[in-house]
Amino acid sequence: MGMTIIEKILTKAGGVPVKPGDLATVKVDVACLFDNNFMASVWRDVLHVEDPSKVVVVIDHRAPAAHVGSAHAHATARTFVEKFGIEHFHDIGYDQGICHVLMAEHGYARPGGVLLCSDSHTCSAGALNCAARGVGSPDMFYAVCKGETWFRVGETIRYELTGQLPHYAFMKDVFFKIAGEYGGHVSQNVEFGGPALGTLPIDARRTMATMGAELSAEFATFEPDDILFDYVKERTNVPFEPQIPDPDADYLDKREINLSEIRPLVALPDSVVNNSANVQDVAGTRLDQCFVGSCANGTFDDLSSVAQVLAGRRVARGTRFIITPGSQSIYRRALKAGIIEILMDAGAVVTNSTCGACGGGHMGIVGAGDTVITASTRNFKGRMGDPTAKIYMGSSATVAASAVEGAIADPTPYLS
Amino acid sequence: MDGLNVRARVWKFPENVNTDQIIPNRAYYLSPEEQLPFIFDAMRPGWVDEMKNGDIIIAERNFGMGSSRPAARNLALLGVGCLVADNINGLFYRNSVNFGLPAIECSGVSDMFEEGQVAEVSFQDFTIRNIDTGESLTGREVPKSLLRILKAGGLYPLLEDEGMIALVE
Ligand code: SF4
Numbered sequence: 145m146g147m148t149i150i151e152k153i154l155t156k157a158g159g160v161p162v163k164p165g166d167l168a169t170v171k172v173d174v175a176c177l178f179d180n181n182f183m184a185s186v187w188r189d190v191l192h193v194e195d196p197s198k199v200v201v202v203i204d205h206r207a208p209a210a211h212v213g214s215a216h217a218h219a220t221a222r223t224f225v226e227k228f229g230i231e232h233f234h235d236i237g238y239d240q241g242i243c244h245v246l247m248a249e250h251g252y253a254r255p256g257g258v259l260l261c262s263d264s265h266t267c268s269a270g271a272l273n274c275a276a277r278g279v280g281s282p283d284m285f286y287a288v289c290k291g292e293t294w295f296r297v298g299e300t301i302r303y304e305l306t307g308q309l310p311h312y313a314f315m316k317d318v319f320f321k322i323a324g325e326y327g328g329h330v331s332q333n334v335e336f337g338g339p340a341l342g343t344l345p346i347d348a349r350r351t352m353a354t355m356g357a358e359l360s361a362e363f364a365t366f367e368p369d370d371i372l373f374d375y376v377k378e379r380t381n382v383p384f385e386p387q388i389p390d391p392d393a394d395y396l397d398k399r400e401i402n403l404s405e406i407r408p409l410v411a412l413p414d415s416v417v418n419n420s421a422n423v424q425d426v427a428g429t430r431l432d433q434c435f436v437g438s439c440a441n442g443t444f445d446d447l448s449s450v451a452q453v454l455a456g457r458r459v460a461r462g463t464r465f466i467i468t469p470g471s472q473s474i475y476r477r478a479l480k481a482g483i484i485e486i487l488m489d490a491g492a493v494v495t496n497s498t499c500g501a502c503g504g505g506h507m508g509i510v511g512a513g514d515t516v517i518t519a520s521t522r523n524f525k526g527r528m529g530d531p532t533a534k535i536y537m538g539s540s541a542t543v544a545a546s547a548v549e550g551a552i553a554d555p556t557p558y559l560s
Numbered sequence: 561m562d563g564l565n566v567r568a569r570v571w572k573f574p575e576n577v578n579t580d581q582i583i584p585n586r587a588y589y590l591s592p593e594e595q596l597p598f599i600f601d602a603m604r605p606g607w608v609d610e611m612k613n614g615d616i617i618i619a620e621r622n623f624g625m626g627s628s629r630p631a632a633r634n635l636a637l638l639g640v641g642c643l644v645a646d647n648i649n650g651l652f653y654r655n656s657v658n659f660g661l662p663a664i665e666c667s668g669v670s671d672m673f674e675e676g677q678v679a680e681v682s683f684q685d686f687t688i689r690n691i692d693t694g695e696s697l698t699g700r701e702v703p704k705s706l707l708r709i710l711k712a713g714g715l716y717p718l719l720e721d722e723g724m725i726a727l728v729e
Contacts, residue, residue: 167703185591186630188716189726213589262628264651278628278651282658282715289724294705296650328576330622330647331665360625362650415576504585524580524626531584531602 146390148300149365150333153275153387157258164299170275174252175287176200176261178243179207182217182224186281193228194291200232200252201225202243207498208236210506241471241497244268244439247276248350249471251380255368256387260287265439265521267356271349272376273368273386278357298362299396300333301326302389305340307404312556314449315344315351316441316519316539318401320409322359324420329359332396335389337367340403346375347443354440354521358416408554410517411537414525423542423554431515434465434547435528436540437495438502438520442470444477446519446540451483453544453558454490460550465492465543466508468500492547504528510535517552519543564662564683564710566616566641567691571607572675573619573645579626579652582634592630596638613639616679620645620670624652636661636714642681644669644688644699657706660714664688666699683707 147155154162157170175198180186193199201221209215218236225233234246244265247253253269259276260266262284269276277295279287287293303322309315334356336349349366356364366372368386376384408423436442436450447469459465467487469475475497478484487494501508502520510516510529516536518528523535538546541555548558587598600607617623617635623645624631632655635643643656643663656663664681666688673679678691689696702710712718719725 167705169705180629183589185589185595188719188728190724191726192724211589264627280628280632280651280655280658281630283654285719285725286658286715289719289722296653298650328622328625331650360622360649417576522626524578526580526584526602 145394146392148333148393148395149273149335149367149387149389150275150300150363151297153256153258154295154297156256156385156387157275162297164297166297168295168297169292170258170295172198172260172287172291172293173257174198174200174259175284176202176243176247177284177288178202178261178263179205179214179217179221181262181281181284182220183213184216187220188285190224190285190288192289194289196228196230198291199230199288201230202234202246203236203240204242205499205503206505207240238472241473242439242442242499244354245442245470248272248346249379249473251376251382254376254380254382254384255372256385260284260293264357265354267361267364268350268354268439270356270363270365271346271353272372273366275363275365277363298331298333300335301329302335302395302398304338304398304400305336305403306338306400307340307402308343309403309406312541312559313406313408314539314541315348317406317409318403319352319355320411320420321401321406323411323416324409324418327418329361332361333363333365334359334361335365341367341369342371345445346372347445350443351440358522408539408542408556410542410552411523413523413534413536416523416537423538423552426536426552427554429515429552431463431517431546431551433508433510433514433516434463434543435501435508435516435518435520436543437468437470437500439470440521441519441540442468442474442497444474447474447478447483449541450544451486453541453548453555454492455486457490457548459491459547463547463550465547466495466501467492468495468507469497472497501528517543517546565681566614566662567678567680568614568616568641569612570616570618570673570675570677570679571611572670572673573617573623575620576622576625577619579624579629579631582631583629588629592633592637595634599634599638608638614641616641616681617643618645618670618673618679621647622649624649628655630655630659632656632661633659644681646670657709658715660710662710664699664702666697668697669699672697
C-alpha cells in the first residue's frame, strides 16, 4: 500500500517506514522557540543545543512587551540566543513577525521537512509541504537539546480541491465549510491537493493549513507544486526534498471540495467546529470590535482584500477596527503598495506586527459584553479578553465589510 | 510499570474541554503553583478543592483541545492520577506524556462511568474497569517508549539526568 504525504515525510525523517498506529521517532529540521517558551513559569535553563543552526527564536506573542512578565521573557530569550550563538533570531525590529509567518517568509519551512514549535498553529508550515506540528514546551526543550522528537502516526483524510474560488470568497470560507460540515479531525491528518491548487497562492494555503489546529488535526499538509518551489527558492538556498502522495496511498476518506461553490461563511461564537453559518444568517449583528491579523490572516493578500473593501469608506461610528500585519515585512510591503494609507484613512488602527489581539495578549483586548468579528484563528470564550465577549469569525473581507457597516455584513457587494 | 496504575474516584467532564479552561489567560503569567486554583474555575468552580490526590478524570471526546500551554502539567501538579477520555487532543496527549500525566484514550469510556464511581486503570493491558458496575473496556495502547517517559515523570527528568537542562533549585 502506498503512503500519504505525511507518512512519506515521517518515513524519510525517521529512516523507518511508518503506517497509521505507529510511533515515529524523527529528526527535527527546524525547532522554533517563541517568547512564551521563555516565560519564567515555563523556561528551563538549557545547557546543550544539538545544532544552533536548526533553532529559530522569535519574539512575537507580546511584541513589544505588554507587561513586566513579557519583558522578562524577552530578556531571557536574548540571553539564550547570545549564549548559543543562534543566528536565526527575530527580535523586536526589522524582521519582527509572528513565528508561523516567518517560517514561510524566511525559508525556514522547506518542503519535506520536519518543523516543531510549541504554538498550536505550527501546522501552518504544512502549506509548504512540511510535517509541522505544535507541541508542548517539554518537546521543544527535547528537540533543541537532542535534535529529535516523537509523533503518533494517524490516519489521513484527503481533501481534493477543485474549481476556483469566486472573487468574494476566500480560503477562510473554505475552512468554515470543512469545519462546519466535517467537524473535528482528532488524531487524523488532513492532506490538501487537487486541480485547484494552481489557483491558490501560498498565503491562501497558509490560511487553511494554519486553521488545521482548530480541526484538532495532527498534521495539515499540502501537496507541493511549482508555485511552492518558486516561493521557497526565492527565500533559501538550502536544498529540500518535497514529498508527494503515492497514487495508491491509503486514506481514511477522500472528500472533494468544489471551490466554485464556496460563499462567504462565518463561525458563530465559542467554537469553529460544527458552528458555521452563512454570513446572511447573522448579518446585521451589531459589532463593537473588528480584527484582522494573526498567523492565519495577517498576510499581504488579507490586507489587500481589506483595502479593497475600505477604499473610500469609513469604519462605522461605535465600531473599532484593528489590523495587525503578520510580519513587519508584510507591513512594509503594504505600506509601499499604498494599502496602509487606505486602511488608516478609513479609520482602522494598524498596529505593528505581533499576535496581539488574536491571543488576547495586548493591543485590542476585548471587554465585557463586547461583540466582535475576527479574521484570526480561534474564538473560544475568553480567547480575546473578557469571557463574556461574543467572538464571530469571518474572512478578512467579511470583517472589513462588517467594520464599514458596524454590524456583520456580506462582503460581496464591496468586492468587484 | 506498576507505578502508573491507578484506582480512584472518578470526575466526569464533557467533550471539547479546552486548554483555556484549564489555564485561563489571566493565570498564564503566574507561577505554576499559583495557576492551580484557576483550573476549571469558569466551568467547575470549587472543583480543585473537592478533588483528592490521585483522582481520575473521565472525559468525552477531544479533551484538551486548544493551545500548547502547559495545561497537562497543571493537572499533574494538582494531583490528578490519570486522565481517560473517549479521545484526547493530539497536542494535549503529547503534553500529558511529556509532563508525566498518565493518560489513555478509550472510546466509549465516558458512557461507562457516572461521576463518583471508582475506576481502575491498568497501564499493563490498558483496561479501564468500573469497580462499581464491574464493566470494563480496553483503551488505546500506550507505546513502550512513551511509557518510559511517563514512568520517568516526563521529559524534564530525562533531560536533567543527561545534563541537557539544569536542575531546578
Ligand atoms: S497569531 Fe494567534 S494563533 Fe497565531 S501564533 Fe499568535 S496567538 Fe497563536
